[in-house]
Amino acid sequence: MLAQPLSLPGPETLRLWRDLLDPVWPGALLAVAVLLAGWIGLTRWRSTIAARLRETGGLRRRLTQWLRYLAAALLPLLAALLALLVWAALARPDRPELERLLRLLLPVLAAAAVLALVNCAFTLLSAFGRRATREITRRLPPQLGLAAGLMVAALLLRQGVPGLTSGPAGAAALALETAAALIGLRAAWQQRQTLRQLLKGESATPDEDPPTLPERVTGWVADHWHLLAIGLILAGMAGRYGLFGPDHRTGLFADLLLALALLAIAGVGILLAERLHGHILGRMQVVAGTGLRDRLALRLGRVIRTGVQIAVALWTASAIAALWWPGLRQDGTAVTAGLTTLVALYALWVIWTLVDTLLDWSASHSMGRGTRIRTLLPFLRNFAFIVVATLAAISVLSNLGVDVAPLLAGAGVVGIAIGIGAQKLVGDVITGIFIIFEDSIAIGETVEAAGKTGVVEGLTIRTLKLRDGDGALHSIPFSSITTLKNNSRGYGAYTISATILNPEDTDRALAEIGRIGREIAQEPEWQSLVTGPFSLWGVDQITPTGVVIKGNIRSHPNAQWALGREINRRIALRFSELGIAQVQTQPLPPPPV
Known part of the structure; x- marks a missing residue:
């Protein structure tokens, strides 16, 4: 089919346009004038609020200041709409004239709305630590606002213009869309570095809390966002020019823009979840590796944050999939099963995080007698992991439609067989x-x-x-x-045993052994190991080899051998000095490592 020839509007068309616009142009000029005056007049107020917002601490105060900035940004739009209402009340236009007025102003209002909302988005990111440079806040919002206005104008042209055929109206709309695409390409290339720094920024959570998987994906997108934006814009314009066939002339560009908007919303949601978690940790003054509250705030908060981010990502993916593959909406059985499985796995992940955190905290705070928790920790953690993994496997198989009852029965039979054989x-x-x-x-x-x-x-x-x-x-x-x-519970005790050959040396040996026991219990070097006074039992046995003298001293656990060796050493030296013959001491076991 040959394309319709393009021609400029003739005098009749221009006269028709003049007749149509004469009743409504005063209202349009009034609304635009009020919009420009309000935006320019409130510039200083917005700057003051933005400066206060960056200096304000606390989530509630920041949100309050940001809502004030949002009101200051949207107030010119509200004033323009109010001016239109006043003009309509005075001029009393009929319904077709009012519709023409709104169609005439819609591109301007769309551009102003995008300009205000993008400014508010940058201000919100700045409030949570993402510093937007002056260049990006000065150039990017007007560029995006202009592109949005051109896109809305192109949409209105494609809906039809009085006095123009579809050929000239479509060509004008294509020209406006091309201009919007060029503006978008220029903005993406100019702001690739500054917007990358704005999107990445510094982590709001402690160093002990590494980025989650959605945050890593968002970081990768932040590094390559300009390539993604340029690719989508070029693909949309290729569809507009018919490179993908006549069926994709009108819908592809809008679908790509919607997909890009959904991806942007998902990225903002993921970043805000991370910032909110960091703000909560800051308000709680969390210190890594301390109390149970701080451990739960870090680990369980990370799980909740990851769950929110994954939910945002899944919602975005499902919306984009439904946009490009409408057939998915008709059969949602697989999607429902997949979501149910993910919810079950996420619930088990939360349970495992709670159990593991409690075990770690109990192990780090087990003090005093023994180290029971430290001993039980590997067993308890492995047992909890096996239970959670088994429940996860059963949940996944059940959601996939597998009958788990025969599997459980078979597992019971196998368990009985293993128990009998082992x-x-x-x-x-x-x-x-x-x-x-x-x-x-x-x-x-x-x-x-x-x-x-x-x-x-x-x-x-x-x-x-x-x-x-x-x-x-x-x-x-x-x-x-x-x-x-x-030998390590309660206290340790060492029994002194000395054998002398001559019975006449018994009293001297008893006196010297008692004196040595009292001396070592009072010396600072050994006093910290002793828990009780030295007890001299006396003559324990009379054997053919001599007279056996015994005594006992108590100590802290595992310290009795050091005390015993020192006492035996002193007995040997003291008896040698006094001439007490043939002194023997009992052999000591090797010291523990």
Whole structure:
């Protein structure tokens, strides 16, 4: 089909336009004059509010100041509309004249509205720490406002103009759209660096809270936003010029602009969620790694923030998908199943975060006797993870339409078979559970179990790991432990034993051993290890080899061996000085590592 020839409007068309505009042009000039006067007159007031907004602290005060700025930005529009109402009340135009007036003013009002809203958006970002440079606030909003006005004018031309055929009206609309596209391309290229810095900025959350996945995607989009904007504008104009076929001449450009607007809204929503979380953390004065409240504010707040951001991203993706693939609206079964699965997984993620945070906080605040929480932490965390992972798998399979009842029954049968075939393993696990929950041993304590003595280096649900004095690591199954001796609970005690050959030296030996015990209990170097006075028991035995003298001293756990060695050393030196013959001391076990 040949295109319709283009021709300039003739005298009759110009006369028709003059007749149509004569009744309404005074109202249009009045509205434009009021709009310009209001915008220029309120410039200083808006600047003052914006300066106060950047200096104001607190979310409520910032929002109050921003609402004032929004009112100052929209007040010229409201004044122009009020002027139109006053003119209409005085001039009393009929309905067609009033419609022509609104069509004539609609591009101007659209441009002014976009200019005001973009200014308000930059001011809002500036209030939350995203400093917009003077260049971008001075150039970009007018450019976007002009482009919006041209697009609205092109839309009105495509709806028809009295006295013009579709050919000239379409050509004029295409020219206006081309001009708007060129303005958009120029703005995107000019402001690529400044807008990138504005969109990225600094994180509002602490360093311990890394960016979420939606924030990383938003950061990547911020780095390449100008390429995305240029690509969408060029694709839209290609559709307008018919490069994608005649079916995409009118709808493609509007769809691309709507998709771009949806992406911009999603980006702003993701940034505001991050800023709001950072503001809440700042108001709470959260310090990483301290109390339970601060840990929950960081970790659970991050989960909630991520959930909000993912919800915004999914809403944007679904809106864009419905825009480009309308068939998705008819069959929503797969979408519903997917959303239900995501909600279930998110709920389990929240539960896991709560459990993991409580376990971490309990481990960091376990003080005093033993380290029971630190010992139980790996088992509890693994158990909680298995439970949450199992629930997640069941939820996903159920939402995908899989009947999970046979799977659960099969899992029960397999569990019974494993229990019968691994009775010793089950015995190890059950014994380990009782030992751990009864707090019989803990990591770092010196114990004797299954004939081995050493320091507990690790506890699993099945085995005990001991490091002996020779450096060897023993892995002892819990089922082989029949008697457990713990040397690190309550207090330690060391029994002194000395054997002398000559019975006539008994009284002197008793006196010297008692004196040595009292001396070591009073010396500052050893006093901190002693918990009770030295107890001299006296003559314990009379054997063919000599007279056995014993005593006892109490100490803090694991300190008795150091005290015993020092007392034996002093007894040996003192008896040698006094000539008390053939003194023997009991052998000491190797010290714990």
